[in-house]
Every structure is written in C-alpha cells, then in structure tokens.
Amino acid sequence: MRMLVVEDDVEAQRYLVNGLRESGHVVDDAADGETGLTLALSRPYDVAVIDRMLPKLDGLRLVQELREHGNATPILFLSALSEVDDRVKGLKAGGDDYLTKPYAFVELLARIDALMRRRQPSAVKTRLQVGDLELDLLTRAAKRSGTAIDLQPREFRLLEYLMRHAGQVVTRTMLLESVWEYHFDPQTNVIDVHISRLRAKIDKGFEPALLQTVRGAGYMIRAKP
Amino acid sequence: MLGTPLFRTLAFRIVLAYVALFALSAAALVGFTYWNTKRALDAETDQTIQAEIAGLSEEYQRQGLGGLTDVITARSMHAGQGLYLLVGSLGHPLAGNLDAWPTVRRSVGRFVEFDYERRVAGTLERHPARGRVFKLVGGLQLLVARDTHERSETERMFTTTLPWSVGLMLTLGLIGGGLMSRNLLRRLDQINSTSREIMAGHLSRRLPLSRAGDEFDTLARNLNRMLERIERLMKGMRQVTDSVAHDLRSPLNRLRNRLEGALKRLPPEGEESAEIDAAISETDRLMATFDSLLLIAEAEAGAARNSMSRVDLSALAHDVWELYAPVAEENGIELDMAEALPLEVRGNGNLLSQALANLVDNAIKYTPAGGRVTIAAEKNGQGTVLSVADNGPGIPIEDRPRAVERFVRLEASRHSPGTGLGLSLVAAVARLHDARLELSDNHPGLKASVIFA
Numbered sequence: 026m027r028m029l030v031v032e033d034d035v036e037a038q039r040y041l042v043n044g045l046r047e048s049g050h051v052v053d054d055a056a057d058g059e060t061g062l063t064l065a066l067s068r069p070y071d072v073a074v075i076d077r078m079l080p081k082l083d084g085l086r087l088v089q090e091l092r093e094h095g096n097a098t099p100i101l102f103l104s105a106l107s108e109v110d111d112r113v114k115g116l117k118a119g120g121d122d123y124l125t126k127p128y129a130f131v132e133l134l135a136r137i138d139a140l141m142r143r144r145q146p147s148a149v150k151t152r153l154q155v156g157d158l159e160l161d162l163l164t165r166a167a168k169r170s171g172t173a174i175d176l177q178p179r180e181f182r183l184l185e186y187l188m189r190h191a192g193q194v195v196t197r198t199m200l201l202e203s204v205w206e207y208h209f210d211p212q213t214n215v216i217d218v219h220i221s222r223l224r225a226k227i228d229k230g231f232e233p234a235l236l237q238t239v240r241g242a243g244y245m246i247r248a249k250p
Numbered sequence: 251m252l253g254t255p256l257f258r259t260l261a262f263r264i265v266l267a268y269v270a271l272f273a274l275s276a277a278a279l280v281g282f283t284y285w286n287t288k289r290a291l292d293a294e295t296d297q298t299i300q301a302e303i304a305g306l307s308e309e310y311q312r313q314g315l316g317g318l319t320d321v322i323t324a325r326s327m328h329a330g331q332g333l334y335l336l337v338g339s340l341g342h343p344l345a346g347n348l349d350a351w352p353t354v355r356r357s358v359g360r361f362v363e364f365d366y367e368r369r370v371a372g373t374l375e376r377h378p379a380r381g382r383v384f385k386l387v388g389g390l391q392l393l394v395a396r397d398t399h400e401r402s403e404t405e406r407m408f409t410t411t412l413p414w415s416v417g418l419m420l421t422l423g424l425i426g427g428g429l430m431s432r433n434l435l436r437r438l439d440q441i442n443s444t445s446r447e448i449m450a451g452h453l454s455r456r457l458p459l460s461r462a463g464d465e466f467d468t469l470a471r472n473l474n475r476m477l478e479r480i481e482r483l484m485k486g487m488r489q490v491t492d493s494v495a496h497d498l499r500s501p502l503n504r505l506r507n508r509l510e511g512a513l514k515r516l517p518p519e520g521e522e523s524a525e526i527d528a529a530i531s532e533t534d535r536l537m538a539t540f541d542s543l544l545l546i547a548e549a550e551a552g553a554a555r556n557s558m559s560r561v562d563l564s565a566l567a568h569d570v571w572e573l574y575a576p577v578a579e580e581n582g583i584e585l586d587m588a589e590a591l592p593l594e595v596r597g598n599g600n601l602l603s604q605a606l607a608n609l610v611d612n613a614i615k616y617t618p619a620g621g622r623v624t625i626a627a628e629k630n631g632q633g634t635v636l637s638v639a640d641n642g643p644g645i646p647i648e649d650r651p652r653a654v655e656r657f658v659r660l661e662a663s664r665h666s667p668g669t670g671l672g673l674s675l676v677a678a679v680a681r682l683h684d685a686r687l688e689l690s691d692n693h694p695g696l697k698a699s700v701i702f703a
Contacts, residue, residue, distance in 0.1 A: 034500050034503075034504070036504050036507075037500065037503055037504055037507065040504070040507040040508075040511065041507075044507075044511075105499040105500060108545075108548065110557050113557075125499075126499040126500065126502070126503040127499055127502045127503035127505075127506045127507075127533065127537060128503070128506075129506070129510065129530075130507065130510050179572055205569070205573060207573075207600070207603060207604075207607075208600050209600065209603070209604040209607070210538065211573070211574075211607050211611060213574075213577055213611055213614070213615070215573055215574060215576070215577050218576040218577045218580055219573075219576055222576050241527070
C-alpha cells in the first residue's frame with residue numbers, strides 16, 4: 026500500500042515511516058503542510074497520516090484544501106490535542122479518523138488497516154460470516170454451526186464490529202469509540218470483560234476458537250489461525 | 251430581572267420610600283402652617299373683640315346707656331365683620347345689627363360661637379361668628395362678635411385641598427418613580443443578560459455603554475476591563491495547555507515509540523521485554539494522569555460550555571451501567587441501575603459519561619465482593635441527580651472534602667491503582683454543568699451524587 030506521512034517531529038516521523046515500511050507499505054514523507062499538500066495532490070495514496078499541528082500549513086487547512094480539490098484519500102489525523110472538540114473539528118475538516126499522541130504503533134496500524142478496507146467498495150451486506158459463525162444483520166440473529174446464539178444488543182454490536190473487521194486487529198480504543206461511542210479510556214479494562222463474555226458465547230464448545238487476543242494490541246476475529 | 255414585578259425591585263422600593271417620606275413631610279409642613287394660621291387668626295379675632303368691648307365699656311362708664319346705644323348704633327351702620335347686640339333685662343334688643351339673641355353653639359372660656367343669618371347681595375346666608383358677652387348693670391347684656399365666615403372658608407379650603415394635593419403628589423411621585431426605576435432596570439437588565447451570556451461561555455461579549463457617561467457606564471467599563479483580563483488569561487491558559495499538550499505528548503510519543511521498537515527486537519518471553527512492557531504501561535499511566543489534569547483544567551475554564559447539547563441522563567446512566575455490569579459481576583458485586591424516565595439536562599455527554607464512569611469505577615474498586623452498587627438518575631427535592639451508591643467502607647465524614655482534591659488518595663485507597671484525579675475530574679465536570687458533587691453516607695457505604703441546579 027502507498028502512504029503519505031506528514032509529520033514535523035523528525036524523530037516521530039522516522040519512527041513512523043520505518044514502522045510502516047517494516048509492515049510492508051510504501052511510504053512518502055513530508056515535514057511541513059505545504060510539501061504535504063503538494064505531494065498529496067501529485068500522486069495517489071491509499072492513506073495519508075497527517076499531524077494536526079504543522080509548520081507553513083496547518084494540518085486542518087491541508088485536509089480542507091485537499092478535499093476542496095476533490096481528493097478523497099482516507100486521512101488519519103495525529104494530534105497532541107485530545108479533546109472531543111478537537112476531534113470533531115478534525116473530522117469536520119475532512120479527516121476520516123483521529124488518533125491522539127502518544128499512541129501505540131499497533132493502534133495506528135489497526136486504524137490505517139481499517140481505513141484502507143473501508144475504501145474498498147463493498148455491497149451493502151445483510152449477512153456476515155466468519156468460518157461457521159454467521160450474523161444476520163436484518164433479523165439480528167447469530168448462529169454458530171447452525172446453533173442459535175443469544176446475544177444482548179451491545180454484544181451484537183460488538184460482534185458485528187469485529188466481524189466487519191474480520192482478519193484485522195481491532196484495538197480496545199477502537200471498540201470503545203465505535204461500539205460504545207465513548208472517547209475516553211475507562212480506568213478499569215472493561216472491554217476485556219465484555220470480550221471474554223462474548224467469547225464464552227461464540228467460542229465455548231466450538232472448534233476452532235475464532236475470537237483471538239492479539240497481545241499488546243487488541244483482538245481479532247478470523248476463521249483460520 | 252426581567253419577569254420580576256416592578257414593585258419588587260430595589261429601585262422602585264427606594265423611590266417609594268422617598269415619595270412616602272416626602273409626602274409625609276409635606277403634609278406635616280402644610281398641617282403646621284394651617285394650625286399656626288388658624289391660631290393667629292383666632293387670636294386676632296379675639297383681640298379685636300376684646301378691644302371693642304374695652305372701648306364700649308369705657309363709653310358706657312363715661313356717657314351711660316344713651317352714649318353706649320349711640321356708639322353701638324353708629325358702629326353697626328358701617329360694621330364690616332363686626333356684630334353688636336345690646337339687649338335689655340327681658341331680652342329685647344336695644345341696639346345693634348343682630349335681630350335677636352343668637353343660640354350659642356359652643357362656648358370656649360369667655361367666648362361663644364354661634365351662627366346667624368346675614369343678608370349678602372339680597373339673599374340670606376348662615377354665617378358663623380365668634381364673640382363675647384358683656385354683662386352691664388341692670389340686667390343689660392352686650393354681645394360683641396365678629397363674622398368668622400371668611401376664616402372658616404379658608405379653613406375649609408385647607409382641609410379639602412390638603413388630601414388632594416398629597417394624593418396628587420403621591421401619584422406623580424409613583425409615576426415618576428416607576429419611570430425612573432424602569433429606566434434603571436433597563437440598564438441593569440442589559441448588564442444582567444450580557445453577564446449571563448458571558449457565563450454561558452461567550453467570553454468575547456461586552457457590556458453595552460450608553461452615551462450618558464453615568465455610574466452605570468463606569469460600572470460597565472470596569473466590568474468590561476475585567477472581562478478583557480479574564481479573556482486574556484483564559485486564552486493564555488488555553489495556549490499553555492495546548493503547548494504543554496504538544497510539548498509533552500511529543501516526547502512521550504517518542505519515548506513510547508522507542509520502547510515499542512526495543513520490545514520488537516527482544517525475544518518475547520525474556521525478562522527485559524517484561525521490563526519494557528511495564529515501562530510502556532507506565533508511560534500510558536503517565537499520559538492518563540496528564541490527560542485527566544488537562545481535562546480538569548479545560549472543564550474549569552468552562553470552554554466546553556460552547557459544545558453543550560441536550561443529554562438524557564437516564565440513557566447515559568444506562569449505557570455506563572451496561573459498560574460496567576460485567577466488570578462488577580466479575581468482582582462479585584451486584585451493579586444495579588434504577589430504571590428511570592428520560593431526564594434531560596444541558597451538557598457535554600462525553601464528559602458526563604466519563605464522570606459517571608469514574609464514580610462507578612471507584613465504587614466497584616472500593617466495594618468488597620458480595621457488595622452492591624446502585625446507579626440512579628432521578629429528579630428529587632434537590633433537583634436532577636445522578637448518583638452512584640455503594641455499601642462498601644465509605645469515606646469518613648472528615649475526609650470527604652479532601653477526597654475531591656487533586657492527587658489526594660486517602661489512606662484506605664493508597665494500595666489500589668488510580669491517578670488520584672477521579673473525583674477531582676467529577677467535581678470539575680459537575681462545576682462545568684453548574685452542578686455540584688456531593689459525597690454522603692449511604693449507611694453503610696458511600697453515595698456520590700452529582701446534583702444539577
């Protein structure tokens with residue numbers, strides 16, 4: 026995948042670029058807003074990672090101009106500003122996701138992954154399937170190997186999100202933001218408990234286990250280990 | 251101020267008091283003048299009568315009855331206000347301008363008051379009079395009196411006009427007072443409504459100045475100057491938090507990046523990687539503390555007031571309950587949610603959720619297994635209340651005020667994880683919503699309530 030990283034903090038940029046290259050991506054970089062905008066307009070990228078505070082041209086303005094030029098590259102904002110207000114401003118300006126510094130690299134990768142997949146056009150799905158686990162989005166029913174599984178509404182949303190991102194790492198923050206719509210980190214690790222309950226419902230008594238914990242990152246649902 | 255009845259405003263009450271005082275003193279002044287004039291007039295009448303009697307008695311002594319009769323007749327001819335009547339021992343008139351001995355209405359000392367009929371411009375009128383009776387030898391009686399009609403007219407004028415003029419004065423005073431206080435109230439209203447807007451977060455608003463250059467303008471100018479200072483300070487604070495956020499997050503970001511990089515190069519099961527893993531967690535905890543501090547500062551600056559909307563506290567409480575219910579069960583605690591009707595307040599949903607999550611988190615942390623924690627959103631006598639009650643050890647009453655201070659961790663909680671900012675954040679979020687955080691005894695346990703005014 027081809028990516029653009031616009032970040033003025035030299036060390037953070039090097040780390041980010043190296044990390045992304047190690048993960049098998051092709052990365053271009055820019056250290057200020059103007060260069061970033063020129064690059065973004067000159068060639069196609071699958072994803073752009075843009076810092077909000079940039080010299081010459083602020084990250085928000087960069088994205089606004091990009092969108093005004095009809096450029097639809099998925100954009101992930103990186104920011105030292107953590108308030109919900111700042112997030113809203115970032116998304117309004119045309120950003121697709123917002124990640125607050127400091128972030129875990131796996132969190133960044135997981136979000137980039139999610140952004141790139143979202144870009145691929147897919148027909149409106151009414152059924153999701155991972156291995157022998159099926160989720161009917163219309164009747165809100167879940168089945169594993171033909172056995173009906175009883176899910177609470179929130180468990181259903183949690184499973185739906187995991188299955189929509191099957192084969193991808195989904196972090197706890199992503200789950201909190203998408204399933205619970207909370208933009209803060211509860212002190213206790215509440216998500217883990219919800220996952221273990223869901224796991225008890227969909228994996229207990231079945232083989233193989235579909236819902237896996239990715240150490241230091243989050244969770245992933247997939248058919249083949 | 252709008253909506254307060256006029257008569258309940260301070261300005262109007264002051265005006266009213268002044269009008270009343272003025273009317274009272276005016277009435278007293280007029281009353282005193284009246285009383286004094288009346289006394290002077292009475293004294294004058296009495297003196298005239300005394301003098302005439304003295305003159306007549308002298309005449310009588312010098313020239314006898316004949317002389318007296320002549321003088322009386324002469325005086326009666328061109329007497330203006332003077333009334334004379336000399337009667338014989340049987341009561342028949344001998345001389346004078348009164349037809350018959352009048353019926354005495356009232357006698358004051360040696361003086362008598364009576365009414366008599368007088369021909370004025372061809373018609374008979376009853377006029378009051380005041381006089382004195384003088385007894386002569388041989389049963390003769392002399393009445394010397396003066397017509398007091400004009401005086402009583404003056405008196406009557408006084409007594410009838412006085413209430414009217416006082417009444418008029420009061421009415422005019424009240425109308426004037428009303429207009430004046432309305433004018434004052436309008437100025438105050440402008441100041442009040444602008445202050446309310448400013449308190450609601452529109453810090454750039456300023457109080458309007460009139461062209462009068464009066465005390466209100468001085469007040470408004472001073473307040474405006476104060477607001478400019480506050481705005482400058484708030485902007486400064488925002489800049490500081492923003493740059494602190496940037497300057498602290500960036501190095502923390504690099505630190506975390508380096509640790510992550512190092513972790514990748516190490517064998518996953520070694521002692522070193524466990525150490526580095528712990529260091530990463532420590533960075534995250536540092537960040538969480540730092541985030542909470544920034545959030546508290548933000549909430550206290552009130553900047554988030556601009557991003558408020560209608561929030562249903564019941565739904566919000568239900569969501570937090572749902573988030574924490576499995577964790578509570580895992581810890582052997584029963585987490586209850588008192589079902590409630592929709593309960594709307596104006597607020598920041600994310601901050602309120604976070605505040606409630608902090609309270610629930612604390613309650614679960616400090617309540618031993620087998621305990622019970624109850625979340626409630628209700629409207630009671632105190633107002634709209636969002637509360638979390640547990641039956642854990644509670645907080646002794648003397649420690650409660652300290653519990654909400656930043657970084658204060660009471661002895662009992664020193665060994666559990668946490669930043670020591672949880673309750674301070676709740677208190678700051680409450681203040682942002684014009685609400686307050688109250689810690690009370692749950693008999694046993696702690697009840698933390700966020701009470702919306």
